[in-house]
Amino acid sequence: MNTNVRIAGVDFKNPVTTASGTFGSGMEYSEYVDLSRLGAVTTKGVSSVPWAGNPTPRVAETYGGMLNAIGLQNPGVDVFIERDIPFLRKYDTKIIVNVVGKTLKEYCEVVERLADCDVDLLEINISCPNVKEGGIAFGQNARSVEEITSQVKRIAKQPIIMKLSPNVTDITEMARAAESGGADAVSLINTLTGMKIDIHKRAFLLANKTGGLSGPAIKPIALRMVYQVANSIQLPIIGMGGILTAEDALEFIMAGATMVAIGTANFINPRATIEVVEGIEDYMRKHKIDHISQLIACVK
Amino acid sequence: MNTNVRIAGVDFKNPVTTASGTFGSGMEYSEYVDLSRLGAVTTKGVSSVPWAGNPTPRVAETYGGMLNAIGLQNPGVDVFIERDIPFLRKYDTKIIVNVVGKTLKEYCEVVERLADCDVDLLEINISCPNVKEGGIAFGQNARSVEEITSQVKRIAKQPIIMKLSPNVTDITEMARAAESGGADAVSLINTLTGMKIDIHKRAFLLANKTGGLSGPAIKPIALRMVYQVANSIQLPIIGMGGILTAEDALEFIMAGATMVAIGTANFINPRATIEVVEGIEDYMRKHKIDHISQLIACVK
Amino acid sequence: MVLAEKHKVVIKQNIQLDEDIYSMWLEDSYVAKNAKAGQFVSLYLEDGSSLLPRPISICEIDKELGRIRLVYRVVGKGTLAFSTLKGGDEITVMGPLGNGFHLEGKNPLLIGGGIGIPPMLELAKQLDGEKKIVLGYRDSIFMSQEFEQYGKVYISTEDGSAGTKGNVIDAIFDHDIRTDMIYACGPTPMLRAIQAYAKEKGMKAQLSLEERMACGIGACLGCVCKSTERDHHTNVNNKRICKDGPVFYADEVEL
């Protein structure tokens, strides 16, 4: 039984990674799971300088999901390089670094700083709904998706994954723009913009008013988008959005994802990533699937 | 305590109606609830000629929600006029007729047939994701939203509600287009396009592959959109998407909805509409709110 | 028309009959009083992540004690949750729903396939005349003895481990069974074969169909089947299984 997958020349021991921002840089979860069992660890969005993020409350529970408006708090790329890369390199797993910026220039600065670092892929987050500038604004317009992709590609030494926003009319348009811009892969979906009101206080639950909706509630939307994108571009896809179990992950793989990322599920069960890895193996064993590639995009 | 609301000159005894397609024309649910307790009944989408709808399976459960791909099966406007209007008129409630078509001409035909009928408002469904032509295609482009609105307005004798799709980058753009076209109100949201895969059969769960996601899972998205639209146009809003309880309904009202519609909740609890009506009254009593208008858009 | 409100009832007993088959008796005097053979109930889950009701046919009705019996196969989240319930626990039910069988025929033939067998039990109890009962299984046999008091029981198994090797049609041929009214419930391929067989032999048949449901009461149009005639309610060639069925005459529907 072989669970190996390959994206842009990088080999992953299995198709399971973490969704950026839900796993830190793996430090906290390394107490719960052996990071070496994961195909890759995808780290929290990192910017050129430290970002303080949004005021609290930053998170709220919703029916079958949650809202977050962290606002991309992060220690900045220098601390990341110094502290987090060496930490992750102790494990036998690939490193995908999620990159954020408020301007095209800032994205490029981070990519440049990372160019000579020992990381495997870069994921460019053009889809965060929780920051005023940058983020999602880049991801909701095909021309700017193509522009930022090609700019980043020019500097990057690692393969580039463009992370797409679901808050668009037609996600395949954005996927095609990423492909034209020279992306090596796409990942989807980031969170859907949502809101919650406390009817007793008659106030927004989040200080930021709106936040990004994640968790199992959004899975059907994410799965549809992965399927649509798989049928419109040639690039490999990292699928995510509401995956709790191996069954969920297999839906994404069958819809066309080469890899899957586990996000909100980590908060509910710190061992979610490993349980998905093991569940996929169980499914393959039970159904006598020799190679995971037999499952990728098998539902048409 | 006064729960009266007014939309386009029509008075509703309370702000609660049904979401089109989840309540038939009220006949089945009239066994469970006294329709005269509702502000209005919004009927299933009706077209100029009978539509057979999509093949089965047409519905699937998802985490905290469901998918449907009914495909707007309906008996056609003639049967509707003959059978359903007289039935509903027996009750002391307003009638909102949901109108569908495959072409602009078909929408106009239905609106024309209904012009001299005894119904209170028309809701133009330009947002159904489950039909190949018409439906959502009209609702994802601002120019065609404006076009269809103004065409329909030209013929209609009843006030016109435009029902918006959430499957767009910027719903306020569509709301503004409806306003420019002369709409009297907007309703939102219709379902979000989603998908489910049966990993054991390795096949789509719905015959139509994709379906519309509804139920509490989507509530945060719906609420955010209602809030956005309330802050970008002057028209009254009928808010819906995942309302199960009076608390949910109050969130929509506080975000800016003048009325709310109960959809998927009917399937889970046939008395959901009445329980929402009563729950809103309880809240107003407890918090000493004299008039529901004090709650509309009170969270900014 | 009986109003089928949602209500909570106490489980009297919930036992395992076969590998994944369970039998549950509910203290439900309301449904017991109003139900007909062939009707179904909607069962609700406690877990708010699963919102839609699960339709389960009524297997037996005890009007005296005010109880109903449901027999179900564990196939997913909902039926798995039901299987963990114990006597004394509560469950939320809505019903009786649907139309039920028309009791007719002098020498009726009852055919159940797999998890379509349970609803035949109450029907067998209620039908008059000389009854023949054909039960089709994949391999393992359940409930067949319970039918013996009501008529002559014939069995088919796909693996031939008991009765006729093959399906229920094979068993009918095997035993040359004649009837003036077929009643059948089971997987669609079985029903399709029975429909064809009835047509060929000029027999009448009542078939109990199955489809994914949302409302269970005729409002959402989720659960339709193709009807041969334009249906009076929907004005297209569709009937609603939950409301117009689940039982249809074989010549009313296309399978």
Place this chain on the structure above:
Amino acid sequence: MVLAEKHKVVIKQNIQLDEDIYSMWLEDSYVAKNAKAGQFVSLYLEDGSSLLPRPISICEIDKELGRIRLVYRVVGKGTLAFSTLKGGDEITVMGPLGNGFHLEGKNPLLIGGGIGIPPMLELAKQLDGEKKIVLGYRDSIFMSQEFEQYGKVYISTEDGSAGTKGNVIDAIFDHDIRTDMIYACGPTPMLRAIQAYAKEKGMKAQLSLEERMACGIGACLGCVCKSTERDHHTNVNNKRICKDGPVFYADEVEL
């Protein structure tokens, strides 16, 4: 560092203390063995529609019997669900989480406000020295007698129905209480007042903070508070309440 795995435990007892206040003893030898006063646990709901854990402070630790006690106020869906559980039922727990109080001071002053009172109990048990304990209530009093064995108890109530009329600071003034270390848990306005008071008097204080959480273990950055110094981990002026707290020295944080 102790690994705080998610685990299922049996509820020993779950009783009502006051109108909306409940006290729950859990058979949790793992947490009992490893927990410090001021730490918390994450409690999980059975209902899949509510996915995030509920952080609840540890109120008492019985290392011998391997039990912990939680006292909680019913404010929403989760705590309401907990309140319906009975002895013998199971609940899923993760913990102990967070840092807990540093035990120091010769004549410590413990201040609890409302639902911030329970975590002071285990602290009162563990602290040496001559303890003064100030408990602030809105109106109805709970748990105050349990504190009496550990130190001198002063009470404040907002409506003046018992003790000093006003808040905990009023009670401190009222009784002219002096200390070399304040320990406090309660609503933010109370903590802010204590922070100001401590600063003014040049006293040290440990404050237990609260914020909405998602992961509970320091990964999501949902639960931060403003820190006076640039925090070594986050490299901004933010500390994570779940991981770096919930207990902070008063001069570490801005409230």
